[in-house]
Amino acid sequence: MTLDVLRVHDLLVYYDTPAGAVTAVNHISFGLKAGERLGLAGESGSGKSTLALSILRLLKPPGRIAAGEVWLDGVNLMTLSEEDMRQVRLARIALIPQGSMNSLNPVMRIKEQLADALQDHGVRLSKRDVAERVRDLLQWVGLRPEVADMFPHELSGGMKQRACIAIAISLRPQVIIADEPTSALDVVVQKQVMETLARLQKDLQAAVILVGHDMGLMAQFVDRLGVMYAGQLVEVSPVRDIFTQPLHPYTQMLIASLPSLEQKGTFRGIPGLPPPLRTLPPGCVFHPRCPHAVERCQTEAPLFREVRPHAWAACHLL
Amino acid sequence: MTTLLEARHVTKLFSSGLLDRHATVALEDFSLVIDSERPSITAVVGESGSGKTTLARLLLGLVAPTRGEVLYQGQDLQNMSHTTWRAFRRDVQVIFQDPYEVYNPFYRVDHVLTTPVAKFKLASSKAAARALIAEVLQAVGLRPEETLGRFPHQLSGGQRQRVMVARALLLRPRLIVADEPVSMVDASLRATILGALRTMHLERGISLVYITHDLATAYQISDNIVVLYRGSVVEAGDVELVVKQPHHPYTQLLMSSIPLASAERTWTTDSGTSTMGLQAAESAGCKFADRCLRATSPCLQAAPPLFHTDRYRAVSCYLYQSAPALAVTEMGKAFTGPAKLSHGDGM
Numbered sequence: 001m002t003l004d005v006l007r008v009h010d011l012l013v014y015y016d017t018p019a020g021a022v023t024a025v026n027h028i029s030f031g032l033k034a035g036e037r038l039g040l041a042g043e044s045g046s047g048k049s050t051l052a053l054s055i056l057r058l059l060k061p062p063g064r065i066a067a068g069e070v071w072l073d074g075v076n077l078m079t080l081s082e083e084d085m086r087q088v089r090l091a092r093i094a095l096i097p098q099g100s101m102n103s104l105n106p107v108m109r110i111k112e113q114l115a116d117a118l119q120d121h122g123v124r125l126s127k128r129d130v131a132e133r134v135r136d137l138l139q140w141v142g143l144r145p146e147v148a149d150m151f152p153h154e155l156s157g158g159m160k161q162r163a164c165i166a167i168a169i170s171l172r173p174q175v176i177i178a179d180e181p182t183s184a185l186d187v188v189v190q191k192q193v194m195e196t197l198a199r200l201q202k203d204l205q206a207a208v209i210l211v212g213h214d215m216g217l218m219a220q221f222v223d224r225l226g227v228m229y230a231g232q233l234v235e236v237s238p239v240r241d242i243f244t245q246p247l248h249p250y251t252q253m254l255i256a257s258l259p260s261l262e263q264k265g266t267f268r269g270i271p272g273l274p275p276p277l278r279t280l281p282p283g284c285v286f287h288p289r290c291p292h293a294v295e296r297c298q299t300e301a302p303l304f305r306e307v308r309p310h311a312w313a314a315c316h317l318l
Numbered sequence: 319m320t321t322l323l324e325a326r327h328v329t330k331l332f333s334s335g336l337l338d339r340h341a342t343v344a345l346e347d348f349s350l351v352i353d354s355e356r357p358s359i360t361a362v363v364g365e366s367g368s369g370k371t372t373l374a375r376l377l378l379g380l381v382a383p384t385r386g387e388v389l390y391q392g393q394d395l396q397n398m399s400h401t402t403w404r405a406f407r408r409d410v411q412v413i414f415q416d417p418y419e420v421y422n423p424f425y426r427v428d429h430v431l432t433t434p435v436a437k438f439k440l441a442s443s444k445a446a447a448r449a450l451i452a453e454v455l456q457a458v459g460l461r462p463e464e465t466l467g468r469f470p471h472q473l474s475g476g477q478r479q480r481v482m483v484a485r486a487l488l489l490r491p492r493l494i495v496a497d498e499p500v501s502m503v504d505a506s507l508r509a510t511i512l513g514a515l516r517t518m519h520l521e522r523g524i525s526l527v528y529i530t531h532d533l534a535t536a537y538q539i540s541d542n543i544v545v546l547y548r549g550s551v552v553e554a555g556d557v558e559l560v561v562k563q564p565h566h567p568y569t570q571l572l573m574s575s576i577p578l579a580s581a582e583r584t585w586t587t588d589s590g591t592s593t594m595g596l597q598a599a600e601s602a603g604c605k606f607a608d609r610c611l612r613a614t615s616p617c618l619q620a621a622p623p624l625f626h627t628d629r630y631r632a633v634s635c636y637l638y639q640s641a642p643a644l645a646v647t648e649m650g651k652a653f654t655g656p657a658k659l660s661h662g663d664g665m
Contacts, residue, residue, distance in 0.1 A: 186365035216577035269510035
């Protein structure tokens with residue numbers, strides 16, 4: 001039995017708005033095993049990116065972590081000082097951000113950005129050793145050594161994403177959070193980048209949280225998948241189960257909404273819209289769109305519990 | 319057969335500066351016919367840089383072709399009378415990729431819906447206009463009371479895009495050119511929007527040119543598909559054939575790269591192509607040759623024509639040179655007729 005490398009407990013995140021606080025992450029708990037690939041899937045507004053940023057304590061106002069714990073190797077990240085947290089980031093838990101185009105500094109060469117990350121985390125190396133380290137990192141992510149001297153605008157989208165991955169793994173973190181790392185890339189390049197990430201993850205024996213909306217990418221990459229809806233985790237199951245025997249009605253309908261390449265006319269949208277986070281419905285958040293909802297669903301919020309071995313869901317009907 | 323819109327030998331070059339000798343070929347010798355009597359759904363699929371957005375802009379007359387012409391009912395878009403232009407503007411509607419830049423941030427979203435109603439006199443009264451607008455908003459899964467009166471920044475990208483689809487539907491056009499209409503929309507709503515477009519096609523006979531990078535939605539919605547690679551058609555024909563048994567090495571690479579949303583892991587550990595990033599120099603030959611595992615010397619000499627490999631498919635690759643060649647303007651010969659449409663789907 002592998003121990004959890006990361007444990008999120010009862011995390012509650014608000015966005016403060018003039019009209020009051022909006023619950024973006026609604027009492028979420030889950031564990032991440034060492035070397036595991038966990039997916040967090042959800043539609044826009046489901047809170048998946050907010051959850052990822054909250055774990056890293058990178059959420060900016062009006063976002064606010066109201067309660068909860070995030071344990072990484074025996075330390076509750078929520079109790080660390082700002083400076084201690086800054087040191088943990090990258091060294092122990094790193095982010096591959098969404099939209100690599102915007103996360104690199106446009107006026108710094110790639111090697112300077114890599115060296116910057118190392119130096120900021122107390123890695124003291126001679127100029128020559130830094131150059132060598134940069135070359136190794138670039139090679140590791142499948143980039144040619146010449147890229148070190150280039151500026152971001154000289155790189156293609158896939159190359160920029162690889163540069164971001166190089167920064168993220170530069171201090172060999174135990175946990176990598178990848179927030180839609182390939183959403184701006186073409187499918188052929190996406191596959192190559194994800195293959196690179198998979199290889200690095202194995203080399204580092206790191207755990208990965210992949211955040212995204214592309215269920216295909218989840219199916220092909222992760223071991224376990226968490227499905228989010230309106231700020232809540234409605235199901236966490238082994239990824240195969242999600243596609244063969246999804247538990248939660250939302251997961252079932254989400255799977256049915258995916259266009260297949262096997263058979264025409266096999267996908268169906270989910271009627272209705274996600275609820276506005278400001279005024280969540282009472283009871284189960286999915287009940288207004290759920291075809292199986294019963295009276296209890298309208299009044300009582302279902303508990304998130306283990307329905308089958310390793311498969312957790314929050315639904316009264318299970 | 320009368321044509322509604324036709325692209326004939328269209329080439330579009332982009333060059334930067336007066337003396338730039340290295341013009342970028344965005345689209346090369348492209349031809350496509352949209353019939354006015356037999357409505358069709360044609361998907362144009364390609365990755366970024368394949369020229370698919372340039373094609374959309376050419377079909378809409380927003381940019382002029384460098385060579386060749388785009389004809390609306392036989393008249394060149396670049397040289398059309400004001401009256402014909404007005405008819406074209408109503409008959410041919412567009413849904414763009416980025417739903418942000420089409421809005422004026424100072425106007426409420428209602429503006430993009432009320433303007434066409436007024437300009438084209440679509441409603442006889444204010445109440446009728448409101449009812450019409452409410453109907454199209456509901457068709458794309460939006461609640462009118464939560465949408466109207468808002469400013470663009472108050473809506474999500476998906477919501478903004480659905481307002482654009484609603485706007486196109488409002489005008490009851492004969493052709494909609496949709497450039498990545500659902501790439502910024504969530505999965506559960508994608509089906510709703512594509513379903514709305516398909517319903518418009520089936521019930522009102524609107525043709526659709528569906529431009530996308532997503533083969534799965536292209537497969538679901540279209541009858542025929544055109545696969546572009548760096549400005550050239552590599553494979554075209556019946557979507558069932560092209561998607562189920564891709565012939566061109568590029569189509570095959572594209573298909574094998576798609577992360578399938580199923581319990582089966584289809585991604586292998588090695589994709590077989592090593593070329594990353596930087597684009598190869600322009601050559602006279604096949605544009606895919608530098609990435610193709612099956613390229614031989616003829617591929618570098620001259621670009622392959624379309625070979626008519628099956629009744630409903632044409633492939634631009636020398637692997638199929640035993641099949642008869644088709645002129646680019648004859649690509650339509652490899653398309654299935656609308657009779658093959660299956661109507662009883664659940665979208």
